[in-house]
Amino acid sequence: xxxxxxxxxxxxxxxxxxxxxxxxxxxxxxxxxxxxxxxxxxxxxxxxxxxxxxxxxxxxxxxxxxxxxxxxxxxxxxxxxxxxxxxxxxxxxxxxxxxxxxxxxxxxxxxxxxxxxxxxxxxxxxxxxxxxxxxxxxxxxxxxxxxxxxxxxxxxxxxxxxxxxxxxxxxxxxxxxxxxxxxxxxxxxxxxxxxxxxxxxxxxxxxxxxxxxxxxxxxxxxxxxxxxxxxxxxxxxxxxxxxxxxxxxxxxxxxxxxxxxxxxxxxxx
Amino acid sequence: xxxxxxxxxxxxxxxxxxxxxxxxxxxxxxxxxxxxxxxxxxxxxxxxxxxxxxxxxxxxxxxxxxxxxxxxxxxxxxxxxxxxxxxxxxxxxxxxxxxxxxxxxxxxxxxxxxxxxxxxxxxxxxxxxxxxxxxxxxxxxxxxxxxxxxxxxxxxxxxxxxxxxxxxxxxxxxxxxxxxxxxxxxxxxxxxxxxxxxxxxxxxxxxxxxxxxxxxxxxxxxxxxxxxxxxxxxxxxxxxxxxxxxxxxxxxxxxxxxxxxxxxxxxxx
Numbered sequence: 001x002x003x004x005x006x007x008x009x010x011x012x013x014x015x016x017x018x019x020x021x022x023x024x025x026x027x028x029x030x031x032x033x034x035x036x037x038x039x040x041x042x043x044x045x046x047x048x049x050x051x052x053x054x055x056x057x058x059x060x061x062x063x064x065x066x067x068x069x070x071x072x073x074x075x076x077x078x079x080x081x082x083x084x085x086x087x088x089x090x091x092x093x094x095x096x097x098x099x100x101x102x103x104x105x106x107x108x109x110x111x112x113x114x115x116x117x118x119x120x121x122x123x124x125x126x127x128x129x130x131x132x133x134x135x136x137x138x139x140x141x142x143x144x145x146x147x148x149x150x151x152x153x154x155x156x157x158x159x160x161x162x163x164x165x166x167x168x169x170x171x172x173x174x175x176x177x178x179x180x181x182x183x184x185x186x187x188x189x190x191x192x193x194x195x196x197x198x199x200x201x202x203x204x205x206x207x208x209x210x211x212x213x214x215x216x217x218x219x220x221x222x223x224x225x226x227x228x229x230x231x232x233x234x235x236x237x238x239x240x241x242x243x244x245x246x247x248x249x250x251x252x253x254x255x256x257x258x259x260x261x262x263x264x265x266x267x268x269x
Numbered sequence: 270x271x272x273x274x275x276x277x278x279x280x281x282x283x284x285x286x287x288x289x290x291x292x293x294x295x296x297x298x299x300x301x302x303x304x305x306x307x308x309x310x311x312x313x314x315x316x317x318x319x320x321x322x323x324x325x326x327x328x329x330x331x332x333x334x335x336x337x338x339x340x341x342x343x344x345x346x347x348x349x350x351x352x353x354x355x356x357x358x359x360x361x362x363x364x365x366x367x368x369x370x371x372x373x374x375x376x377x378x379x380x381x382x383x384x385x386x387x388x389x390x391x392x393x394x395x396x397x398x399x400x401x402x403x404x405x406x407x408x409x410x411x412x413x414x415x416x417x418x419x420x421x422x423x424x425x426x427x428x429x430x431x432x433x434x435x436x437x438x439x440x441x442x443x444x445x446x447x448x449x450x451x452x453x454x455x456x457x458x459x460x461x462x463x464x465x466x467x468x469x470x471x472x473x474x475x476x477x478x479x480x481x482x483x484x485x486x487x488x489x490x491x492x493x494x495x496x497x498x499x500x501x502x503x504x505x506x507x508x509x510x511x512x513x514x515x516x517x518x519x520x521x522x523x524x525x526x527x528x529x530x531x532x533x534x535x536x537x538x
Contacts, residue, residue: 063508162398166429167425167429167472168424168426169422169423169425169426169428169429170420170422170426171427172426172430185472186470186472188422188470189419189422190419190422190423191426206470260528
């Protein structure tokens, strides 16, 4: 070889990956539900690399036959590439099965409990982190490798937070594209707030709030007076046919995603 | 400097035309040169309520089309020396009202009048839009019920986003809330929203409360604006509204239930 250029380079790449959140240790149930879901959209995965998210079952420390699961997934067109989260034993099993380990960067609340569903794909985009304007600090589920080897890439400057200081009234829609949204005045029923990042409302919030509109599951909604018609984060939404729960009604509240569950917590201080 | 005031609501039948007639009469009774314009092309009513329907020869569309001069179309009010009416056309459709034509008329009226009151049609179509576009101030007429409040909220949103002042980035349209057909008895029994409830949603300054009264219907049918009625709550309430609009500090009346004879006798509240 007479080439002067090196045969390879190692670089950091911020890639978006699908995560399969595993919420049960019952492999029979998991496979059954996976097969059922995939039968509805057979070509949805098409050999896309998928990261197994094990944090929900880490505490159980159950021994999973990961190798068996990987080969089952492959038959379904899902190409397992690695794991994130999980107990020490589960992570060792993953290495044995030829999977990579992703650093456990996804901050999860210890409150998180197992949900009824075996895994969480709510609609197509729930667990997808699509290619979106990079928001430093927000893209916590991006999988990046070998950070030390190369100087970090220059990240694009995030868009400034959009601040609205006038009432948002019926029929009005505000979209903070690739940014967070802060509203300092009342948001009335029939109004719509949409942000790719977080939404903060420092007044009564009676309309719709759609945070993480491009799929950012780490997006949050903070509201000074919770009276919303609809709340949504990364495609998971909630309406309040029977009214807002008593403990947060017209009170300060925080809304975030735990798995596929939208959690509304009162802000007590 | 002449002021353009739009009387608007979104919802129909809440008392826009009744208010336009009484409010413009009240301004004129205080010595202000006032003109009231009916923007409800196709469904003209203002001339009936002002009792000048038999004197309508030309209308606003004739003026816009340059068929007659403004002077020829203006009708002098029978009750007030300082008040003129510019009627709507009953035979043309709403598209005949165009922004350029309306602006030309308003500019001409501004030369000889102190106040120009625009009676908006219901809805949010072009007629209502044209009526509010040039406004300096807005009287938002609302009934104490949720759908009316919701529609007023919508109108306020349009005023703050699409009026000439908003589009050109001038000082925003000054908004006033006028609650009409208010029945304190039904408010206390929970059948109607209270003034406090309405303000909590709309959050604009309250200009006045007009009580529900049989006399309004009688006044309309006899072609006399309600403000001219003798010994009537409605007339007094409208006079208060005009007084407050002119900057007087008057207490809110007619928002509490009238004490019955026995209650007064026994010294209840």
